[in-house]
Amino acid sequence: MSGHRLLLENAQQVVLVCARGERFLTGSALRSLAVLEGASLVVGSDGLIKAVGPADVIQRQFSGETFEERIDCSGKCVLPGLVDAHTHPVWAGERVHEFAMKRATYMDIHQAGGGINFTVEHTRQASEEELFCSFRQRLQCMMRAGTTLVECKSGYGLDLETELKMLRVMERARRELPLSLSATYCGAHSVPKGKTAVEAADDIISHHLPRLKALSRKGELHVDNIDVFCEKGVFDLDTTRRILEGGKKMGLQINFHGDELHPMKAAELGAELGAQAVSHLEEVSDDGIAAMAAAQCSAVLLPTTAYMLRLKQPRARKMIDEGVIVALGSDFNPNAYCFSMPMVMHLACVNMRVSMPEALAAATINAAYALGKSHAHGSLEVGKQGDAVIINASRWEHLIYQFGGHHELIDYVITKGKVIYKKQ
Numbered sequence: 124m125s126g127h128r129l130l131l132e133n134a135q136q137v138v139l140v141c142a143r144g145e146r147f148l149t150g151s152a153l154r155s156l157a158v159l160e161g162a163s164l165v166v167g168s169d170g171l172i173k174a175v176g177p178a179d180v181i182q183r184q185f186s187g188e189t190f191e192e193r194i195d196c197s198g199k200c201v202l203p204g205l206v207d208a209h210t211h212p213v214w215a216g217e218r219v220h221e222f223a224m225k226r227a228t229y230m231d232i233h234q235a236g237g238g239i240n241f242t243v244e245h246t247r248q249a250s251e252e253e254l255f256c257s258f259r260q261r262l263q264c265m266m267r268a269g270t271t272l273v274e275c276k277s278g279y280g281l282d283l284e285t286e287l288k289m290l291r292v293m294e295r296a297r298r299e300l301p302l303s304l305s306a307t308y309c310g311a312h313s314v315p316k317g318k319t320a321v322e323a324a325d326d327i328i329s330h331h332l333p334r335l336k337a338l339s340r341k342g343e344l345h346v347d348n349i350d351v352f353c354e355k356g357v358f359d360l361d362t363t364r365r366i367l368e369g370g371k372k373m374g375l376q377i378n379f380h381g382d383e384l385h386p387m388k389a390a391e392l393g394a395e396l397g398a399q400a401v402s403h404l405e406e407v408s409d410d411g412i413a414a415m416a417a418a419q420c421s422a423v424l425l426p427t428t429a430y431m432l433r434l435k436q437p438r439a440r441k442m443i444d445e446g447v448i449v450a451l452g453s454d455f456n457p458n459a460y461c462f463s464m465p466m467v468m469h470l471a472c473v474n475m476r477v478s479m480p481e482a483l484a485a486a487t488i489n490a491a492y493a494l495g496k497s498h499a500h501g502s503l504e505v506g507k508q509g510d511a512v513i514i515n516a517s518r519w520e521h522l523i524y525q526f527g528g529h530h531e532l533i534d535y536v537i538t539k540g541k542v543i544y545k546k547q
């Protein structure tokens with residue numbers, strides 16, 4: 124007789140998302156997701172999914188075996204833990220005052236020393252402990268909204284010392300918190316005061332990256348991705364290319380901001396460099412979309428950005444129709460203060476006209492792909508990490524439909540078969 128960690132019993136629906144080991148879903152495969160009615164799921168003592176299937180089959184298969192915890196899911200739905208593929212969650216210097224300035228454009232505020240530069244000044248002054256405490260609180264809010272894997276960017280330091288401070292804060296969160304993290308070095312998030320973009324790029328390539336490499340070698344830091352804000356007035360295509368190539372050479376996945384406020388040919392560059400993902404893409408070209416589809420470079424769309432900055436929406440429909448791997452992120456940052464992937468999925472459905480199955484795939488398997496982690500995350504399949512969300516509703520679509528209702532709907536959030544949030 125063997126002991127297992129968790130049994131989720133007799134759910135009305137278990138949304139697997141996919142069931143054949145797919146690493147991402149595109150085009151017509153997004154029309155209907157793999158869903159089991161009246162099903163159960165078992166997580167083993169290693170935190171990995173051991174079995175998922177019809178409730179009676181699981182009951183027979185595991186009769187007489189023991190579980191550290193059993194949850195009766197009658198009348199409820201089980202979904203994979205949500206994956207947030209783009210956030211900026213480590214910072215000091217909130218920008219609530221800017222919310223009232225939304226008649227000025229994002230770039231007007233940026234050029235006037237507000238925006239990212241404002242947060243950079245405060246983040247430089249903040250202690251590591253202070254940054255960790257606010258970061259931990261933000262991650263807890265994300266977990267309560269169902270996120271179990273989150274991409275986290277540095278980029279409010281710009282100088283090496285502060286960038287490392289931010290990355291260390293992420294490293295500590297990886298050790299101390301129960302959700303999974305993908306860490307992104309984003310030292311090229313803005314051009315620091317007193318430098319040109321070329322000088323900033325030179326500094327990153329000759330000082331920041333070698334230091335990151337040395338710390339990674341020693342196992343002191345785990346950095347997964349490299350990012351650049353490729354934008355008119357920030358980093359142009361050439362400096363972006365140099366920085367991304369430098370990161371790629373040291374083994375980082377390329378995952379960067381592009382084609383947000385102006386068409387930059389960032390999508391084309393991402394496809395050419397073998398990027399895992401390009402984010403934003405409100406201004407992507409037709410050629411860029413085709414190139415991303417061909418290169419299996421995922422598009423991380425950020426519905427909160429277009430909504431809050433009143434930008435035009437990225438062309439999600441065209442991307443999906445052309446076979447691009449579309450993922451979603453909250454873009455949580457001091458400008459877009461949103462922790463909630465359920466709200467992000469809702470906004471994607473309304474404003475980008477994606478369907479509910481497309482939105483859920485974009486916030487699970489495809490978001491995991493954008494982080495190079497879809498072998499272990501993003502669907503409820505045997506062998507994957509036991510990360511799940513249980514909602515008190517008879518159809519999974521309620522998680523998207525009830526805008527802002529996730530606090531009421533989410534009963535449990537589970538990572539590696541352990542309950543990390545339970546509604547009181």
Ligand SMILES: N=CN[C@@H](CCC(=O)O)C(=O)O
Nearest residue numbers: 238239352428454456457458
């Ligand atoms: N566009 C660049 N970076 C962020 C905004 C960061 C900030 O304004 O602090 C984004 O993805 O929206």
Ligand SMILES: [Zn+2]
Nearest residue numbers: 209211380454
């Ligand atoms: Zn961003």
